[in-house]
Amino acid sequence: AKALVERILAFSRSGLGERAPVHVQSVVEETLDMLAAALPAGVRLEKALDAGDAAVVGDATQLHQVVMNLCTNAAHAMEHGGVLTVAIHHVEIPERRLLSHGTLSPCLYIRLVVSDTGPGIPPTVLERMFDPFFTTKGAGEGTGLGLSLVHSIVADLGGAIDVATKVGEGTIFAIWLPVAGQAARPVAETVRDLPRGNGEAVMIVDDERSLVMFAEETLAELGYEPTGFDSSVDALQAFSADPRRFDLVLTDETMPDLSGTELAREIRRLRPDIPIVLMSGYSGAQLTERAHAVGVIDVLRKPLVSRNIAEPLARALTAGR
Template identity: 45%
Template sequence: MEQERRPIEVYLVVKEALKLLRASIPTNIEFKSTIDEKSGAVLADPTQIHQLIMNLCTNAYHAMRGDDAGTLGVSLRAAEINKQDAHGLLHPGNYLEFTVSDTGCGMSPEIMERIFDPYFTTKPRGEGTGMGLAMVHGIVTQYEGDIRVESALGQGTTIRVYLPQAENKAPEAERIISQQLPGGNERVLVVDDEHMVLAMHTNMLERLGYKVTAMPSSKEALAEFSARPQDFDLVLTDMAMPGMQGDILAQKIRQVRADIPILMCTGFSEKLTPERAQGFGIGKIIMKPLLFRELATSIREFLDS
């Protein structure tokens, strides 16, 4: 889809994304960042830039998951592409270079050839849709940029994204972090079986002012809600979870308390239509990965209605 573009200072989006990621990724993964705050602006949609950063950094973490330690590197700088470097999709000119590196397992040449293919994933069944890097590739090419990948088995991976600088930078480039997001002080039960996602959603909600109870399984969440159903104002749950799917959890929660608002997160919209969701008492379906603004507005919409 064509998005609304405006001048964005990318370093602000990078810093915001890294705050969310640092709160979600285990401490055995070291973060190293070199962010040039004077790197310039790009003409882009801030939501897409946020998606790009989160997908690349999440993939880097997954490449190191299971290791005793690892390093996730992020850098942002201005880069001038000359005629010698302007191969592939790049033309000579001024760009922002966003780099994500990891010290993980690396990739074979055969896998590197396919990483941007839709639905291709090396993750175990149920852990990935294979759409993250395909989405990143689509965003970058839409902005007339390019992606370059360096990797070898056992030697980690480095991905460099080049986005054209905005030729006429606005006097006040979009400061998306300073935009006011609707928050509150209500009590939210958050359910997700993936540690990183659960921590990230909890961090998002707490920064909006909500009091959060985080549960790593649907069965634990049901027991917690059943023990004190009046202590919660809203439930935010994942769809695909072992033991009990999110739609069944929603149905059982509504049997305990029929008026509780429930929001569902899913990466597989075809498995849960709006009609089926309504039958289970689910107020709204939100597609993963959750975006800060969409989450904030969706929760406020349901709590205020």
């Protein structure tokens, strides 16, 4: 869930990431693959990804968060459909250049452009949108931390931001990041190399629908039979109606009404032998302790791409047998 607490933790963590060369192209590709599964029907995604093997110094999660937040904002701005364009290119900057948010010194940059054909951003919002907690969304809909997170990460990566917007036409966010040489593309483990399921029924619980859909897709690709719930209360009801229906439960932690660990406790009460795996936007000793106390077998960190989830699921199922 993008609950407030998780976003704040991500926010405070953003400056503390590991610093290593990050292969920009592959991180952006992977983020867009995740995003594509969750885009509203009327939004078309156009990609022009041409960063080659350029590296920026930072941590891949930071870059992932920048792309995710900008694209999520763009998608929200196009509720009634439109085109989301994401592009990355090299650009050489020969002399100092002033942007709307920051200054570029002469060097080689990667420019990441996220543009939408939404309503544009009025001046009053433009002035304040990078402030923490500034949101025009309703209570419970937006935390207002998305862009402030983007801002602090870009600063951390030594970059700058340029925003161009026209009311009625759309918005272009350009993120400029200084290139630090090249990195080898991380070897993509193909789904074939990962341990696979064998039709086991997996209950997936997350209050964010798009993440449920993404997890369903990932698990189906790995050979499982996923069933998603976007309410932990509904999930518990389904489980108590037929405790033998599922072979494994994969649940988010931060959810309204009934958290993942609370759900786990109730489910273990109904069926003590069922393996339960918790996923969370953040992890920490406290959460791990609380999770193990209620019988959770493993705690996974989001995002749950196949290569992070295949091993733990296979392990959890073997342990549960």
